[in-house]
Amino acid sequence: MLIVHQFIDELTKLFARKRTYIGFGAFVALQAMILALLQHPKARKSIADLLEKNGLGFEDHYMGLTLAIVVIAFSFTFLGGLYVALIAGDIVAKEVEEGTMRMILARPIGRVRLLLLKFAACMLYTLVLVWFLGATALVFASLYRGGLGKLFIFLPEEDLFAFYDTADGLGRYARSVLCLSYATLTIAALGFMFSCFRMKPAAATILTLSVFFVDVVLMNLPYFSDLRHWFMSYHIGFWVRTYHAYPPWAEIVESVAWLTGLMTTFVVVGVSHFAGRDLKG
Amino acid sequence: MIEVQGVSKTFAGRPAVSELSLAVRRGEVYGLLGHNGAGKSTTLGVLLGQVYPDQGGVRLNGVDVFRHRRAALAGVGAIFESPCFYDYLSGRRNLRIFSNYSHRVPPKRVDDVIEQVGLTARIDDPVAAYSHGMRQRLALAQALLPGPHTLILDEPTDGLDPQGIAEFRETIRRLNREEGLTILFSSHLLGEVQQLCNRVAVLHRGRRVFEGRWDATPIGPRWVELEVDRRDAALTRLRESELITERTMENRVELTDSAGAASVNRCLVEAGFAVARLNPVKPTLEDFYLQTVGDDDTNANASEMPTKDASGRGAAC
Numbered sequence: 001m002l003i004v005h006q007f008i009d010e011l012t013k014l015f016a017r018k019r020t021y022i023g024f025g026a027f028v029a030l031q032a033m034i035l036a037l038l039q040h041p042k043a044r045k046s047i048a049d050l051l052e053k054n055g056l057g058f059e060d061h062y063m064g065l066t067l068a069i070v071v072i073a074f075s076f077t078f079l080g081g082l083y084v085a086l087i088a089g090d091i092v093a094k095e096v097e098e099g100t101m102r103m104i105l106a107r108p109i110g111r112v113r114l115l116l117l118k119f120a121a122c123m124l125y126t127l128v129l130v131w132f133l134g135a136t137a138l139v140f141a142s143l144y145r146g147g148l149g150k151l152f153i154f155l156p157e158e159d160l161f162a163f164y165d166t167a168d169g170l171g172r173y174a175r176s177v178l179c180l181s182y183a184t185l186t187i188a189a190l191g192f193m194f195s196c197f198r199m200k201p202a203a204a205t206i207l208t209l210s211v212f213f214v215d216v217v218l219m220n221l222p223y224f225s226d227l228r229h230w231f232m233s234y235h236i237g238f239w240v241r242t243y244h245a246y247p248p249w250a251e252i253v254e255s256v257a258w259l260t261g262l263m264t265t266f267v268v269v270g271v272s273h274f275a276g277r278d279l280k281g
Numbered sequence: 282m283i284e285v286q287g288v289s290k291t292f293a294g295r296p297a298v299s300e301l302s303l304a305v306r307r308g309e310v311y312g313l314l315g316h317n318g319a320g321k322s323t324t325l326g327v328l329l330g331q332v333y334p335d336q337g338g339v340r341l342n343g344v345d346v347f348r349h350r351r352a353a354l355a356g357v358g359a360i361f362e363s364p365c366f367y368d369y370l371s372g373r374r375n376l377r378i379f380s381n382y383s384h385r386v387p388p389k390r391v392d393d394v395i396e397q398v399g400l401t402a403r404i405d406d407p408v409a410a411y412s413h414g415m416r417q418r419l420a421l422a423q424a425l426l427p428g429p430h431t432l433i434l435d436e437p438t439d440g441l442d443p444q445g446i447a448e449f450r451e452t453i454r455r456l457n458r459e460e461g462l463t464i465l466f467s468s469h470l471l472g473e474v475q476q477l478c479n480r481v482a483v484l485h486r487g488r489r490v491f492e493g494r495w496d497a498t499p500i501g502p503r504w505v506e507l508e509v510d511r512r513d514a515a516l517t518r519l520r521e522s523e524l525i526t527e528r529t530m531e532n533r534v535e536l537t538d539s540a541g542a543a544s545v546n547r548c549l550v551e552a553g554f555a556v557a558r559l560n561p562v563k564p565t566l567e568d569f570y571l572q573t574v575g576d577d578d579t580n581a582n583a584s585e586m587p588t589k590d591a592s593g594r595g596a597a598c
Contacts, residue, residue, distance in 0.1 A: 002385060009378045016369055099365030103423070106329045106359035106433070107382035108351040114382075278292075279331040280322060 003117070006109075010121035014087070020125070023083030027133050028140075030075045035144050038067060056152060056163055063149020064142030065169045069176075071137040073240075076180065080133070081187050081212045084126050088191025089205030091122050092274065097201060102279055111275045119192050119267055126188040127181045134177030153243045162243050172243055179239035179252075186236060186259045187212055189266035196270035198277065235259050282307045283328065283431065283465055288337030290323055297323040298487045301337070305465055310457050312478030313467040314570060320487040321467045325435050328465070329359060341431060355383065358424030362436035364416050368409035372400060372419050375408055376426060383427035391426065398422045398452075414445040421452065431463045432456065438473055446473065453477055475566035485574045495569045504533045505542055508558035515554045522548050533562060 014020055037043060048058040092115065095101040104114065142148050151169025154161050164172060190211060194204035212233070218224055219231035228234045238255035241248055283305035290298045298320040305311040315321045326332030328339055330346045330353070339346045344353040366375045373391070380386040395404050398418040403411070411419065417437065424432060434453070438446045450473060456462045468474050474481060483491040509515045516534065519525045524540040536545070542561050549556050 002381065005381045005385065009381055012370070012374065013367055013378065016367075018369075099361070099363065100367065102331060102361060103359075103365055103379060104382055105331050106354070106357070106361075107379065107427075108354040108357075109382045110350060276333070278326065278333055280326050 003113075006117055007120060010117050011124065014091075014121050014125055020087065023079070023086070023129055024132055026079055026083065027075055027129075028136060030079060031071050031137055031140050034071050034074050035067065035140060038070065050154060051152065054161075054163075056150075061150050061152040061163060063145045063147055064138060065148050065151040065166070065173055066153070067141035067145060068134075068137040068173065069151070069153055069243075071141060072133060072177070072180070075133060075137070076130075076184075080130070080184060081209060083129060084184055084187045085191045085205045085208035085212070087125050088122050088188045089195050089203075089208055090201045091118050091192060092195040092270075093197075093199060093201040093204045094195075096198075096279065105279060112271055115196065115271045115274055119189070119271075122188050122192055123185055126184050130181035130184050131177065134173070134180070138173065155240060158237075158240055160240065160243060162245055176239045176242045179242055182256070183236040183239055183259055186232060186262050186266075189263040189270075193266040193270035196274040229254075232258075232262060235262075282340075282342055282463065283311075284340040285324065285328065286338050286340075288324070288327055288334045288339065290327065290332060290334050292323075296487050298327070298334075298484075301484070301487070301489055303482050303489065303492065305463060307463050308457070308461050309479045310453070310464045310466060310477050312474035312481035313465060313484065314469065314471070314474060314481055315484035316469065316574070318486075319484040321484055322435060323487075324484070325359075325433055325465075325467055328433060329357070330354065355427075356430040357433060358427065358429035358431070359433040360417070360420045360424050360435065360437045362439045364420030366408040366416065366419065369407060371406060372404040372408055372411065372415075372422075375419065376404075376423055379423040380426040386426050390428075394422045394425050397425070413440050414442065417441060417445065417449065421449075425456075429462065431465070433465045433467075435467045436469070437466075438468065438470060450477060471565070471567045471570055481566070483570060483573050491573050495566055496564075503536045503564075504530070504562040505536060505545065506532050506558060506560040506562055507534050507545070508532060508556075509549060510555045510557070515549055515552075518552050518554070519545060519548060524548055 038047075044062070047062055051058050051061050092101070095104070105111065138148075148166050148170060150166055151162075151164045151173065153163075187208065191204060191208040194207045195201065197204070199207075215231050216233045219228050219233050224231070235255035235258040238252050238259075241252055241255075283303065285301055285303040288298055288301045289296065301320070301324060303311075303313075303324075313321050313324065323332055327334050328341070328346065330339075330350050333347070341353040341357060346353040366372075367378065370378070373395070376391055376395070377386075380391070392401075395401050398421050400415065400418050400422065403415060408416065408419065417440075420437075432453075438449050441449060453464060453466070454477065457464055464477075466474060466477055480493055481491070481495050482489050507515075516525065516529070519534070520527070523537055524545050526535045526537055528535040536542075542559055546556060546559050
């Protein structure tokens with residue numbers, strides 16, 4: 001089918017570019033740095049104190065699964081949004097800027113179909129990037145500590161304190177990475193929307209990051225603590241709530257619905273704008 | 282066949298194209314002429330469904346571009362000035378990507394077209410390593426791959442060296458002659474248009490000021506090359522007889538409206554001058570274009586200029 005070939009072509013264009021891999025490389029580097037820093041005696045003592053206060057063994061719980069979550073939480077906050085925004089902001093605007101979009105649109109392909117193919121490629125990139133982050137975090141942390149161990153997670157702002165044995169922890173870890181990858185698609189959709197407007201790719205990326213970071217900052221202000229569920233980043237963080245011993249499924253479903261609605265809105269706005277705009281060399 | 286009917290387009294309140302109508306017949310090579318900013322690129326953008334007109338419509342091979350985009354563009358190939366490719370991919374991969382936006386093209390056809398444009402040796406190199414001429418040939422290949430019946434060429438020879446221009450011109454001629462392609466050729470290189478095109482349209486400030494066969498249009502000024510003894514005295518005699526104007530250019534003199542080469546010759550011979558050479562100068566497309574468009578001062582109110590058809594009569598756009 002032609003649409004399959006067109007989708008493969010979009011992936012070829014995306015994955016044949018060196019800059020696409022910057023995110024992967026940066027994640028590996030950051031993970032190594034975080035793991036190295038966690039080796040510092042003060043960091044170890046702080047976690048050991050926390051574990052021992054709660055009657056949990058340091059050697060059992062300060063292992064691959066626990067450290068992988070710490071690594072993901074830090075590296076995603078710093079870099080996840082950035083690299084997804086970088087690729088999503090480029091996906092349409094770069095082609096317009098470089099003139100290849102005009103060549104494509106001299107062809108008998110509809111703009112809506114073209115953009116949906118591009119967003120699908122962008123989604124796949126986002127999913128692969130987050131899964132890569134999840135897999136490498138777990139592998140590196142396990143190699144670093146010599147095994148998966150048991151899972152321990154403590155997040156006071158989410159009222160989350162939980163510990164699981166290896167099998168249960170691994171299942172929950174895999175589920176949370178899947179949830180995080182879905183949540184990250186919202187940032188991809190936001191970047192895609194800006195990319196469809198008449199602006200430089202860098203501007204689309206910066207706008208995406210600006211919206212995301214402003215949302216994170218506002219959500220974390222104490223004044224807005226009662227309004228957290230109105231912020232996009234609150235719902236993006238739903239992956240963490242899956243670690244509760246009894247996950248708040250109603251809240252999780254609400255977050256998924258929010259994110260789905262936001263994604264759909266971003267994509268529809270972007271596609272509608274692009275479909276109606278003039279393209280001129 | 283390409284039909285543009287009453288198309289107008291305004292960008293930020295400034296008209297780019299005003300009530301433009303064109304008709305390119307099947308199998309002809311048609312030139313679109315105009316200064317930078319005359320509206321050529323906007324016209325091509327509208328033709329390809331990339332620019333939405335404020336009013337008017339466009340049909341390619343009888344199909345409305347904006348209502349049935351896929352069907353209308355199915356038989357069209359386009360080349361733009363400075364063709365853009367994915368530089369980090371090979372020429373062959375680029376061809377695959379662009380042709381897949383039309384339909385799947387068999388590998389044999391891809392190889393044939395690559396050979397036709399003379400890129401076989403370098404087709405698997407990254408496009409980043411291509412010269413401008415090679416990129417232009419790759420652009421031609423991508424335009425030809427889906428087997429179009431119409432080619433739309435926007436300044437395709439810009440930046441090519443003289444040999445590249447000559448090769449490109451010959452390719453266009455061959456495609457028109459052997460494959461019967463309809464070709465719309467937009468350029469400000471008048472020499473190229475003169476050599477390639479059967480008919481032309483001249484755009485000025487978004488309006489069509491001429492459409493038809495430029496060489497069938499009576500245009501002035503009319504010049505003759507004149508070599509004669511006692512040149513200054515001969516020119517004085519011709520002016521006294523109201524056969525030439527005051528304007529001269531090297532060995533050329535401009536005839537008055539009532540004069541012809543024969544009457545000039547008769548006048549000089551009867552006055553005892555020895556005429557060594559008297560040769561009417563055939564007007565070029567450049568002469569025609571400059572006369573049609575004029576300079577900016579004379580066309581400051583171009584929107585009020587009457588348009589002409591090939592017979593030189595005024596015609597509405």
